[in-house]
Amino acid sequence: MKPLENCSILIVDDTRVNLEILVEILGDHYEVAVATEGRSALRMLETYVFDLILLDVMMPEIDGFEVMRQIKANPKTASISVIFITALSEIDHKTRAFNLGAVDYIVKPFNMDEVLSRVKTHLSLRLAQMALENQNAKLERKVRERTEEINLIQQATMMSFATLAEYRDNETGAHIRRIKEYSKTIARALQRHPKYRDYITETYIDLLGDSSPLHDIGKVGIPDAILLKNGKLTEAEYAIMKNHTTYGKAAIESVENDLIQLPFLNMAKEIAQSHHEKFDGTGYPQGLSGEKIPISARIVAVADVFDGLSSRRVYKPPFPLNETVGIIIEGKGTHFDPDVVDAFLACIEEIRQVGIAQADSDEERDALNMSLF
Structure with a gap:
């Protein structure tokens, strides 16, 4: 499992001040990239792999909810954890965010300790999930290999018995x-x-x-x-x-x-x-x-x-x-x-x-x- 400090985060927000604050909070701890609007964020996700996305809701052209929908619809990005960041605190916005697949919801203005704590928690969970998936993949591969080995032994044994009968x-x-x-x-x-x-x-x-x-x-x-x-x-x-x-x-x-x-x-x-x-x-x-x-x-x-x-x-x-x-x-x-x-x-x-x-x-x-x- 890779260390937390090697994790990469994509921050998506159309307000430069918010980006600067989040980069200052997170930049010393993780690899950070930024996008100022939804479409550029989606293009970046086609090229680069991120462990976590901090996604603003209120953005021009396409809002955070639509960006989130496209992230989850794409098999390449569907497993990435997403935290919504917004000034909207109404319960219906939070409900919609979680229904779309968000793992958390942070309300502006930011509290540095809260942001660091929540990001660390979700990155830790993400890394643990990836480690479990890798372990499961290894186990499945070993099971397949062992099954194939047993099948080959089975076939060789049966063919040997059958050949003995035919030679007689x-x-x-x-x-x-x-x-x-x-x-x-x-x-x-x-x-x-x-x-x-x-x-x-x-x-x-x-x-x-x-x-x-x-x-x-x-x-x-x-x-x-x-x-x-x-x-x-x-x-x-x-x-x-x-x-x-x-x-x-x-x-x-x-x-x-x-x-x-x-x-x-x-x-x-x-x-x-x-x-x-x-x-x-x-x-x-x-x-x-x-x-x-x-x-x-x-x-x-x-x-x-x-x-x-x-x-x-x-x-x-x-x-x-x-x-x-x-x-x-x-x-x-x-x-x-x-x-x-x-x-x-x-x-x-x-x-x-x-x-x-x-x-x-x-x-x-x-x-x-x-x-x-």
Whole structure:
């Protein structure tokens, strides 16, 4: 906090004698500037910063009340403390002054001790207020920095867990990064739909990005003989593979039980469990249909299938973009939520660019570069 003697005061009065008296009283204690009328005072306030203003009421052209109104209307000057100085002592003038935001009201003729005391009091309050504001700003900055740090740790931890699951499945870390970006891109497009405008907020989209990489975390519970099998799964093996959805939900629930329930973990849980549900109710593990399937899982379902089709797998090459998109369109209303498919189609060029930028091979990049028509 700066010392009182470094404080600056602007004195505004159209009477030279009054200015001389106030400068004599205050000049030895503070930095003092003067203005002889309202307009020049307002111009000075555009250029210089003052800690306190002593403002006369009765002045030509614009009076002190109008100057005060403009000071408080300007964000650059609104916080400056203002003391009215005037020969008017009527209660209505004082009331008007305080209603406009004045901190004090000194009646002429001046008493030196009174002026010094009141100015010192209000400058001290002003400095204390500024110190508190600075401290609050520092605390807010530290909270933001700490929050960002926690978010980064959270994201790094979740991405690490998700990557471990993907590596067991012969997939790459790029897969989960693509799923994250595809899901967020589709959600932003879906945000424009009147049904979801109020629900899919920027906070929701960020949570979706943090949660979606954990969609297949339950695969860590699937035996290698099934998870890594090159050929087609038998009916019994497929039944075991489908358990990765419930394993994923259980794994995330165990984290919640040991730690704390966080919004992104709750969303991750519903995605892990429900991203293989189908809009017509023929999916798994619960056979949910329509809007009974969480919207987060409906979004990730489209993102996951798009990535699976447009990427190389041990049993297939990447499909050309037009075939991949055609399959998703064909599944509209059966496999996929029609609204989500429409959102996907609305942002297909953004989706394509994400895929190209994060492709695992030139083959996959070439497939995405093919014509959509």
